[in-house]
Amino acid sequence: xxxxxxxxxxxxxxxxxxxxxxxxxxxxxxxxxxxxxxxxxxxxxxxxxxxxxxxxxxxxxxxxxxxxxxxxxxxxxxxxxxxxxxxxxxxxxxxxxxxxxxxxxxxxxxxxxxxxxxxxxxxxxxxxxxxxxxxxxxxxxxxxxxxxxxxxxxxxxxxxxxxxxxxxxxxxxxxxxxxxxxxxxxxxxxxxxxxxxxxxxxxxxxxxxxxxxxxxxxxxxxxxxxxxxxxxxxxxxxxxxxxxxxxxxxxxxxxxxxxxxxxxxxxxxxxxxxxxxxxxxxxxxxxxxxxxx
Numbered sequence: 001x002x003x004x005x006x007x008x009x010x011x012x013x014x015x016x017x018x019x020x021x022x023x024x025x026x027x028x029x030x031x032x033x034x035x036x037x038x039x040x041x042x043x044x045x046x047x048x049x050x051x052x053x054x055x056x057x058x059x060x061x062x063x064x065x066x067x068x069x070x071x072x073x074x075x076x077x078x079x080x081x082x083x084x085x086x087x088x089x090x091x092x093x094x095x096x097x098x099x100x101x102x103x104x105x106x107x108x109x110x111x112x113x114x115x116x117x118x119x120x121x122x123x124x125x126x127x128x129x130x131x132x133x134x135x136x137x138x139x140x141x142x143x144x145x146x147x148x149x150x151x152x153x154x155x156x157x158x159x160x161x162x163x164x165x166x167x168x169x170x171x172x173x174x175x176x177x178x179x180x181x182x183x184x185x186x187x188x189x190x191x192x193x194x195x196x197x198x199x200x201x202x203x204x205x206x207x208x209x210x211x212x213x214x215x216x217x218x219x220x221x222x223x224x225x226x227x228x229x230x231x232x233x234x235x236x237x238x239x240x241x242x243x244x245x246x247x248x249x250x251x252x253x254x255x256x257x258x259x260x261x262x263x264x265x266x267x268x269x270x271x272x273x274x275x276x277x278x279x280x281x282x283x284x285x286x287x288x289x290x291x292x293x
Contacts, residue, residue, distance in 0.1 A: 005137060005157065006181055006262045008067050008097075010043010012253070012290050014283060015071055015185050015265040017049030018276045019059055026276070031062035033278045038063040040283065041292030046071030046160070046185070046265045050105065052078060053086035053098075060094035068094070071160060071185070071265065072103035072142040075119060076110045080126030088132040100134055101160055103142030106211045117147055124155045140183065144168075144217040146175050153180040160185065160265070163214050165239045166255040168221055173260025183263040184256055188242045188249055190268065190282045197243040202231030204269045205240070242266075246289035253290075 014037055019030045037045055044067040047056050051070050060068045073083075083100070090098045102123065104116035120141065127134040141152040143159040149172050152159035158181025161172055169184050176182055187204060189197040208214045209228045218227070218236070227233040237243065242252035249266075256264045266286065268279040287293050 008043075009099075009181065009183060009263040010067070011257065011263055012042060012286075012292065013044035013046055013067075013183070013263055013265040014042050015046035015048050015267040016278065017047075018278055019045065019047045020049065020051040020055035021276070027058055029278065031058050033280055033283075034059045034062045034066075034068075036280065037283060038066040039293075040287035042066060042283075042287065043263060044069055044099075044183075044265065046101070048072075048267070050074045050077070050103075053083055053090055053100070056098065057090050057093065060090055060098055063094075063097070065097075067097050067099060069099035069140065069160070070101040072101045072162070074105040074110065075102055075123040076105060076112065080123050081130045084127050084130035084132050084134050087134050087138070091138075098138070099157070100139040101142065102139060102156075104148075106213055117151070120148070120151065121155075124151075140181060143172070144213065149175040153177055157181045158183065158262075163187075163208055163240060164217070165221060166252075166259045167239075168217070169256050169259035169261050181263065182261050183265055184261050185265045185267055186242055186253065186256060187240060187267045187269055188282075188286070189270070190245070190249065190285060191243070192245050194243065196271075197241075198234065198237055200269050200271060200273075201237045201241045201243060204273060205232045205237070246285065249286065250289055 046069050048071050087100055104120055137157050139156045140158055140160045141156045143149045143152045149159055153176045160183045162185045164184050189200045191197045227236040242249045253264050268282045270279045
């Protein structure tokens, strides 16, 4: 990728799993929130929770400038040729602002899960050979380990690692080389009450500590099984989250950029996150803190 390709993602984005609700009222609220994120100056909206391309289209249509990406669509749930056709339609409607984020999900969540790396290679081949191909520049891969990271550099615009530390970001940059996009997700709790922040963080982290893809990666980074008990040790929370006020959040994001990230996707967690509430006040605060507006 060139620096111009990186620029379309911006240096800061927002990751949120509640931007593709199924009910009409929720879709309207999500579209309104997406339009505000666009106006606030963020570089990319990452639609979390394994959205389809069609579920992403309302966010694309509600915005005018911002890049919109799936973060991340599971390759097991969608046939590649159909996805390629849908991407072409969304690109036409949104002025080529859509990026297809792809991942292999998790064994426990996916019937028939097998040989994930080979499955991803086959899926990328199918996207390349579809009647309306999705170019490598228009897709990113969820990648944690070395093989998938190298595939991200070879067959996609780059990597979108989830639930990673700044140390992992430095290792990922070494695997990707200097040119590929590296856009890690970083969970944020904007609060000066450390006990409250850690409580919210543990609530958001617990489910991921049941998934071996993530825990294996964390073990490679030097954490132990003890760090996964009780919703996560303080050491683990401090490595995976940005907890604190605006200045603290800025400093944590700077660590990821210094480690080699081109872009950091912020997932803001609040006490209302589990209810599906969108943290719009916190998004505004952070946009101001990073001088995006």
